Amino acid sequence: MSGTIPPGLTQLGQATALPSDPAEAVLEVVPNPHPGSLYLVRFTAPEFTSLCPITGQPDFAHLVIDYAPDAALVESKSLKLFLGSFRNHGAFHEDCTLAIAKRVVAATAPTWLRIAGYWYPRGGIPIDVFWQTGPAPAGLWLPDPGVPSYRGRG
Amino acid sequence: MSGTIPPGLTQLGQATALPSDPAEAVLEVVPNPHPGSLYLVRFTAPEFTSLCPITGQPDFAHLVIDYAPDAALVESKSLKLFLGSFRNHGAFHEDCTLAIAKRVVAATAPTWLRIAGYWYPRGGIPIDVFWQTGPAPAGLWLPDPGVPSYRGRG
Amino acid sequence: MSGTIPPGLTQLGQATALPSDPAEAVLEVVPNPHPGSLYLVRFTAPEFTSLCPITGQPDFAHLVIDYAPDAALVESKSLKLFLGSFRNHGAFHEDCTLAIAKRVVAATAPTWLRIAGYWYPRGGIPIDVFWQTGPAPAGLWLPDPGVPSYRGRG
Amino acid sequence: MSGTIPPGLTQLGQATALPSDPAEAVLEVVPNPHPGSLYLVRFTAPEFTSLCPITGQPDFAHLVIDYAPDAALVESKSLKLFLGSFRNHGAFHEDCTLAIAKRVVAATAPTWLRIAGYWYPRGGIPIDVFWQTGPAPAGLWLPDPGVPSYRGRG
Amino acid sequence: MSGTIPPGLTQLGQATALPSDPAEAVLEVVPNPHPGSLYLVRFTAPEFTSLCPITGQPDFAHLVIDYAPDAALVESKSLKLFLGSFRNHGAFHEDCTLAIAKRVVAATAPTWLRIAGYWYPRGGIPIDVFWQTGPAPAGLWLPDPGVPSYRGRG
Amino acid sequence: MSGTIPPGLTQLGQATALPSDPAEAVLEVVPNPHPGSLYLVRFTAPEFTSLCPITGQPDFAHLVIDYAPDAALVESKSLKLFLGSFRNHGAFHEDCTLAIAKRVVAATAPTWLRIAGYWYPRGGIPIDVFWQTGPAPAGLWLPDPGVPSYRGRG
Amino acid sequence: MSGTIPPGLTQLGQATALPSDPAEAVLEVVPNPHPGSLYLVRFTAPEFTSLCPITGQPDFAHLVIDYAPDAALVESKSLKLFLGSFRNHGAFHEDCTLAIAKRVVAATAPTWLRIAGYWYPRGGIPIDVFWQTGPAPAGLWLPDPGVPSYRGRG
Amino acid sequence: MSGTIPPGLTQLGQATALPSDPAEAVLEVVPNPHPGSLYLVRFTAPEFTSLCPITGQPDFAHLVIDYAPDAALVESKSLKLFLGSFRNHGAFHEDCTLAIAKRVVAATAPTWLRIAGYWYPRGGIPIDVFWQTGPAPAGLWLPDPGVPSYRGRG
Amino acid sequence: MSGTIPPGLTQLGQATALPSDPAEAVLEVVPNPHPGSLYLVRFTAPEFTSLCPITGQPDFAHLVIDYAPDAALVESKSLKLFLGSFRNHGAFHEDCTLAIAKRVVAATAPTWLRIAGYWYPRGGIPIDVFWQTGPAPAGLWLPDPGVPSYRGRG
Amino acid sequence: MSGTIPPGLTQLGQATALPSDPAEAVLEVVPNPHPGSLYLVRFTAPEFTSLCPITGQPDFAHLVIDYAPDAALVESKSLKLFLGSFRNHGAFHEDCTLAIAKRVVAATAPTWLRIAGYWYPRGGIPIDVFWQTGPAPAGLWLPDPGVPSYRGRG
Ligand SMILES: [Ca+2]
Ligand SMILES: [Ca+2]
Ligand SMILES: [Ca+2]
Ligand SMILES: [Ca+2]
Ligand SMILES: [Ca+2]
Ligand SMILES: [Ca+2]
Ligand SMILES: [Ca+2]
Ligand SMILES: [Ca+2]
Ligand SMILES: [Ca+2]
Ligand SMILES: [Ca+2]
Ligand SMILES: [Ca+2]
Ligand SMILES: [Ca+2]
Ligand SMILES: [Ca+2]
Ligand SMILES: [Ca+2]
Ligand SMILES: [Ca+2]
Ligand SMILES: [Ca+2]
Incomplete structure (x- = not known):
């Protein structure tokens, strides 16, 4: 049942160290199986x-990335490593959130993309x-991310 | 009170084995009782x-399929068996979700259909x-599927 | 403080047996107090x-009926008895849901109506x-029914 | 820090008995501090x-009143007393809900108003x-009232 | 890893007393890192x-402020101190909510802003x-604030 | 299918006015069908x-009454009318809650009883x-009433 | 993969009509696979x-039955048919709930059993x-059934 | 219907300023109507x-105070003013929470008391x-306060 | 930062196929790092x-396994593969749940173990x-698994 | 209103770098203000x-630490820095959770302590x-941490 790793992927199915910085991380793509x-x-x-x-000091966030692929899908393990590469990287909340989104846009050239960062x-x-x-x-089905609002206590 | 099984259905009300693969599964239809x-x-x-x-390795998903029927309704037991036929079938998440939807489209030629796959x-x-x-x-009532977002822990 | 039963109502405020079948049930109406x-x-x-x-075998559903009345309101006790009359009646889910809605339409000739059947x-x-x-x-306030999606277990 | 009661208000900051009937209740207004x-x-x-x-017999409801003020705000204590005045008043659900809304419209001449009555x-x-x-x-921010649907038991 | 405080900020990274009144508070801004x-x-x-x-008497509120920045971001510590400055300030709910929003508008000249005050x-x-x-x-992603409605008890 | 009203009940299945005061209300009982x-x-x-x-001024509460019957069950319509009789009755929260419980104890002489009043x-x-x-x-199954805590807003 | 139906079961894997009354229904058992x-x-x-x-008039309930089996397990299809047999049967809430439990006790002679009826x-x-x-x-793991309390509206 | 203010109460039903400090606040009591x-x-x-x-800087908390009264009930308006008196008072979380509880104990000499402070x-x-x-x-019914745990985001 | 795989583990950190049946699966253990x-x-x-x-036909369950380790911890990847090995295995719900638990007991000889199977x-x-x-x-902290009860619809 | 930092504290109110490893972190204490x-x-x-x-690879957890202090309280900023010091530290889930707890025990010598790690x-x-x-x-009030169970999707 196990298949072969698509050509061009260097991280999927491999032991991979966390990139030391976003600039070191590589977002890999695979062909969109339903390009039309x-x-x-x-x-x-x-x-x-x-x-x-x-x-x-450390910051934490819950991120939601939505995109409509064109020719390429982002390979999910490379996305995970890219996000992990911010672990020792400093950036403001607003800046960091948009920078992540723009890297995915650059890698996949999607039809459309949005990001939510809940810090x-x-x-x-x-x-x-x-x-x-x-x-x-028009015609894209785009559900709400459904993340609850912050409530403090009580 | 028990009725008869509509003509053309081979699975409803029968003992049926799980199809070994999606290609083996047959999606059956019944006439739409409210075609207009x-x-x-x-x-x-x-x-x-x-x-x-x-x-x-096994993957799991929670699926929601919404459609507006035209002449045909998908018979629900055949849909269940079709979904069960993926049990030993390998496919990427994006591919699998769209492939399911397109099979239901092919079988029922609906006015409209959408699918959500929550993996x-x-x-x-x-x-x-x-x-x-x-x-x-226009004019179709289309509620949100209402599936909660993934939250990790805490 | 107790008032009188509006003319034309035969079920409200009376002991009433459950109709044996939807065809036996009578949906009664009262004038819309805010017809404009x-x-x-x-x-x-x-x-x-x-x-x-x-x-x-028995089927169960949670129904939500929304309508914008024109000249008539459906009297709620007669609606309850009408819904109760399906207790020994056989019908497919899709058919049953639309048939209920169309009976309320026939009885009240509303400006607009919708139904949701959660089986x-x-x-x-x-x-x-x-x-x-x-x-x-246009201009009708139409909140979501807010029924949670089915989740299986866990 | 305590201020003075705005002119024209007869109920705010006073001991006030519950009006015996909606016809007895007086909805008071204060000038809108942000009229533009x-x-x-x-x-x-x-x-x-x-x-x-x-x-x-007693009826109970959970009400949500939303309005966009024009020149006047409804004074909230007078609104509370007005709502309390229905305690010994008889009215059908549909009628009562709209009557409350129309009284607030009459008192404040708002740009826009809506009411939800959950009985x-x-x-x-x-x-x-x-x-x-x-x-x-157009341009009014109008969040959903967010009241949960009725679920029976279970 | 620690950086330097951007020029023009007088409160971030400093010990700061709560301003005694909103008129005393200063909303500071930083340049928008993604101005386009x-x-x-x-x-x-x-x-x-x-x-x-x-x-x-004290009043309490849960506030949500949403804005689309143009050239400036509001610096979050100065926002916190500004909100804290209402602690001994008297204002009606409607007035207070709009006044806060208008101060943020004045300080940042945003493309767009909205506020919700849940008192x-x-x-x-x-x-x-x-x-x-x-x-x-058009084109701004604007999720619902998701604050639950008030429910009383039960 | 309809049965007869058990002897000694004067309110069940009858048109009944709301008692004017708790002292006027009568709690009726029926024999416990499982006395052992x-x-x-x-x-x-x-x-x-x-x-x-x-x-x-009006007060509102959500009440939960749990009891283990001995020889008698409280008849539920008479309980409803008894609770309704507080509509024009004045009492402090603590007093009112215990007084209701003690009336049910007096009427039914239960093995055990508790009350929760959520005001x-x-x-x-x-x-x-x-x-x-x-x-x-010992040996009584006694689930938590499960009423959510009060949370204010947010 | 399909197995054979255990001896003594007459309803599992068969087309079965709903029993007309609880007295007609037969609760069937299978040997407990972990009797110790x-x-x-x-x-x-x-x-x-x-x-x-x-x-x-129809009554509805959400039931939870918990039991610690001794030698026998109740066969779940026969339980479903037994519960369905109350469809045209009249009984008070308290009586009906205990009668169901006692039938399961009689059929399975369990080590222990409890029932919750949420009407x-x-x-x-x-x-x-x-x-x-x-x-x-002692030593039985007995989680709470977790059914939410009734809340009315709001 | 309005009654008289019990003797010894100086704050209930009066215009009252917030005490400037906890030391200034007076917790008043009323006799327990059910002392046994x-x-x-x-x-x-x-x-x-x-x-x-x-x-x-300001701190915020959601407090729950549970007590079993002996001879006295704490009068709720005086409790509200006492809690409000911490508005300009400095104290650590642990200290503040216990200090509040001990003041209520001193004022009412209850059979038992507990406090939860959710900061x-x-x-x-x-x-x-x-x-x-x-x-x-023993024998006191003591439900959980039911305050949700803190979850961060997501 | 990457360490070495503890001795005796054959599945952790390796490409591993799903065992074809529970009898084929091997539950591996690691020494308890806090044996006292x-x-x-x-x-x-x-x-x-x-x-x-x-x-x-396929069955699905949500499982919760709680145990107090003695000398050994179950290695989590081997547990995952063991659970996955039931994919093509037939067993009744009651039997399957207890059989899983007893395999973990046999592999780890824990101080104590419990299982919940929500089918x-x-x-x-x-x-x-x-x-x-x-x-x-005595002295073990044992939180409730917190799985919601089944609610049907609505 | 601002006070002085208690003697012996080196981190509270200071700019502090994240310790590079748990061994570098110092848990500081303050005297318990309610030692009895x-x-x-x-x-x-x-x-x-x-x-x-x-x-x-990174691991994430939601931790809850409950303790009954004896002579000392753990100072919360030093706790935050201690927890942050695990950022580049490798440890298994079971080991890490207990190690954190035992460090707090060593620093504060509490009457009692427990920890929950939700990974x-x-x-x-x-x-x-x-x-x-x-x-x-005995006599310690110990609420459930109330963290929701993991549910996967749907
Ligand atoms: Ca929405
Ligand atoms: Ca709150
Ligand atoms: Ca995960
Ligand atoms: Ca979280
Ligand atoms: Ca909505
Ligand atoms: Ca089912
Ligand atoms: Ca699930
Ligand atoms: Ca009802
Ligand atoms: Ca239900
Ligand atoms: Ca209030
Ligand atoms: Ca509980
Ligand atoms: Ca309510
Ligand atoms: Ca914080
Ligand atoms: Ca619990
Ligand atoms: Ca339901
Ligand atoms: Ca995972």
Whole structure:
């Protein structure tokens, strides 16, 4: 039943170390198996962490990336490693969220993409960041990410 | 009170073995009892499993199929057996989700159809796939599938 | 404080037996007290049961009926008895849901109506059915019915 | 820090008896402090009770009133007393809900208003009533009231 | 890893006392790192308190501020201190909510902004206030704030 | 299928006016059909209202009454009318909750009884009251009432 | 892969009509495959309906049956048919719940059994009934059934 | 219907300013109307705020106070004012929570008391504090406060 | 940072095929790093599937395994492969659940173990199975598994 | 209002770098302000991350630490830094969870302590770890941590 690894993939099915920085990470792609269909792929990444660029303290976020592929799909293991590469990288919340999205856009040239970054609270006030490449294409099914709002206590 | 099985159905009300592969499965149809009405039928299938085409390991998904029938309804037992036929079949998440939808389209020639595949996490990151045949027809009532987002822990 | 029963009602405030079949049930109406206002009335009926037309086994559903009345309101006790009359009646899920809606349409000639039937799972896969008489009138407030999706276990 | 009661208010900051009937209640208004801004004010009133006009038995409802003020805001204590005045008043669900809304419209002449009445079940079937004065003004932020649907038991 | 504090910021990374009043508070800004991208930043502030202008009693609110930045981002520590400055300030719910929003607009000149103020109940009836600077820009991703409705008890 | 009303019941199956005061209400009983079995009966009454004895303003509560019957069951319609009789009666929260419980004890002489009164907030702080006649009998199955805690907003 | 039906079972794997009354229904058993182990089996039956013995109107309940088997397991299809046989049977809530439990006790002679009946509201007040054969055996794992309490609306 | 204020109460039914500090606040009591009954009274106070004793920044908490009264009940308006008096008072979370409880103990000499303080997160980690005067008295019904755990985001 | 695979493990860190049957699967163990401490390890396995021994149709379950290790920990990859080995294996729900637990007991000789099997509904009635090796050891912290009960629809 | 930092604290109120390893981190304590009272302090830490000791890949966990202080409280900023020091440290889930707890025990010598580690799923199966120093002291109020179980999808 086991198949072969598609050509061009260097990380899938291999032992791979976490890239030391986003600049080191490589987002790999595979051909879209349904290139003529307008559809949405959603990645939910609750295991994101980076560093505050001012204090060096850890930041945490829950990320949701939605995209409508054109010719390429992002290979999910390379996406995981790319997200993991922010572990020792410093960036502001707004900047970091958009930078991740733009890297996926650069790698896959999708029909459309959006990202949501739900950051853990600092000073009692969490920040959420939402960006998309433009209005969603007509006819794309685009469910809400459904992440609950922050409620404090009680 | 018990009725008769509509003509042309070979699986409903019969002992039936699980088809060995999607190619073996037969999606059967029954006439739409309200052919002049634009309405939506939703199937929720939380018991879906297939195999990873690279590693042969099991994958699991929660599927929601929404369609507006034209002349035919898909017979629900044949749909169940068709979904069960993926049990020993290998396919990527994106491919598998769209392939299921396109089989139902081929069998029923619906006015409109969409599918959502909510896949269990691998590597900490679940993938969701959403596709529809085109923009929803005007006047069709189309509720959200209401599946909660993945949250990790806590 | 107790008032009088409006003329033409034969079931409200009376001891009434459950009609033996939908064909026996009578949907009664009362005049709309706000005939010039476009508004929505929602009935939620979690106590619906009918029989499978093939096997004679009981089926269960949670129904939501939304309508914008024109000259008439459906009298709620007669609606309850009408829904109860399906107790020993056999019909497929899709058929039964639309048939209920069309009876309410016939009785009240509403400006607009929709129905949602959330059927209990058979074979692990529940069926939901959604129909409306047409696009919702502009300016009508039409909240989502908010019924949770089926989740299996866990 | 304590201020003075705005002129024209007779109930705020006073000991006030519950009006004996809606006709006795007075809805008071205060000037809108942001008259040039299109915004929404939502009152949620889970403590509403009236009487059934046929049987004299108590009815209960959870009400949500949304409005976009023009020159006047409804003073909230007078609204509370107005709602409390239905305690010994008989009216059908549909009628009562719209009558409350129209009284607030008459008192405040708002840019726009809507009401939702979620009535407790009678005969196992709750009734919800939704009305608005017309389509919502473009540019008004209008969140869903978010009241859960009735689910029976289980 | 620790960086330097951007020029022009006087509060970030400093010991700072709570401003005694909103008029004393200074909302500071930093340059938008993605000025060409239309995106949304959401602040959720469940720790808001002010005083009733009539009685001097404390009021509490859960605030959600959404904005699409143009050239400037609001610096989050200065926002926190600004919100904290209402602690001994008296204002009505409707007034206070809009005043906060307009201060953020004045400080950042955003492409678009909206605010939701969910106030704790008084007299059993909570007030929510929703305002935006105008219709949302086309192409901006604007998720619902997802704050649950007030339910009383039970 | 309809049966006869058990002897001694004067309210069940009759048109009945709401008693004007708790002192006027009569709690009726029927024989326990399983007198040798230790079991629990739970009534959930979300439609309770009384008056504040100081201000005369309405109070609201969600009540849960659990009891293990001995020789008698409380007849549920008479319980409903008894609870409704508090509509124009003034009592403090603590007093009212225990007084209701003690009336049911007096009427049914149960093996054991407890009550929970979840009162709607006044001044931002709801009061809950919990009482039982003594430790629960060994071997009685006694699930938690499961009423959610009060959360304010957010 | 398909096996044979255990001896003594007359309903499993057969077309079976719903018994006309509980007295007609036969609860069948199979040998306990782990007779030396103290364990719990839980059936959740949200599809229960019977008739009111006074009015003949339908009643609905959500049932949870927990038992620790001794020598026998109840065969689940015969349990389903037994529960379905109450469809045209009249009984009070308290009586019906205990009678079901006692039939399962009689058929399986379990080490221990309990039942919970969560009945849909009548007159705004639902009744729950909880019974067990005695204190739970020491060492049995006995999770809470987790059924939400009734909340009315809001 | 309005009654008289019990003797000895100086705050109930009066215009009252917030005490400037906990030392200024007076907890008043009323006689327990059911002194021979062992019962629980729960106050839920989601509107608590104090100051950090080190930084002077605001802290927020959701408090739950449960007590079994002996001869006295705490008068709820005086409790509200007492809690409000911490508004400009500095204390650590652990200290503040226990100090509140001990003041209520001193004022009412209850049979038993416990407190839960759920503090809003600081540095990403909220602190909860739970204290009681001793083991709960046998026979007291003591439901869980049911406050959800802190979950961060996602 | 990467370490070495502990001796005796043949599956961890290796490409491994799914065992064809539970009898083929090998549960591997690693030494308990805290052998003197009484603690609980919980595995939650929502991806379980087996076959019905009578019909050969797929069954699904959500499993929770709790154990207090003595000298050995079960290695989690071998547990995953063991659970996956039921994919083409037929067993009744009660039997399957206990058999899994007893295999883990045999492999690890734990101080204590329990299992919960939450099976997807068949015939509208799900079965849950709960077993433990005996009463929980005193002093072990043993949280509820927290799996929601089955609710049908609505 | 701002106070002074208690003697012996070197991290609170200071700019502090994340310790490079748990061995570098220092857990600081402050005197218990209520040393004669048996109470519980709960820390909820949803922002925990470490590394897999075999693969070097990141692991994530949601931690809950409950303890009854004796003479010392753990200072919360030093706890935060201690937890952050696992960021580049490799340890198995079971080992890591207990090691954290034992460090807090060593630093504070509490009356009692317990820890829950809810780890994010790997291979589809999350692991939870629960440990306590012994049975909870009699009279300590010890609420459930209330973390939801893992549910996969759907
Ligand atoms: Ca939505
Ligand atoms: Ca809150
Ligand atoms: Ca995961
Ligand atoms: Ca989380
Ligand atoms: Ca089923
Ligand atoms: Ca919605
Ligand atoms: Ca699931
Ligand atoms: Ca009812
Ligand atoms: Ca139900
Ligand atoms: Ca209030
Ligand atoms: Ca509980
Ligand atoms: Ca309610
Ligand atoms: Ca924080
Ligand atoms: Ca619990
Ligand atoms: Ca239901
Ligand atoms: Ca996984």
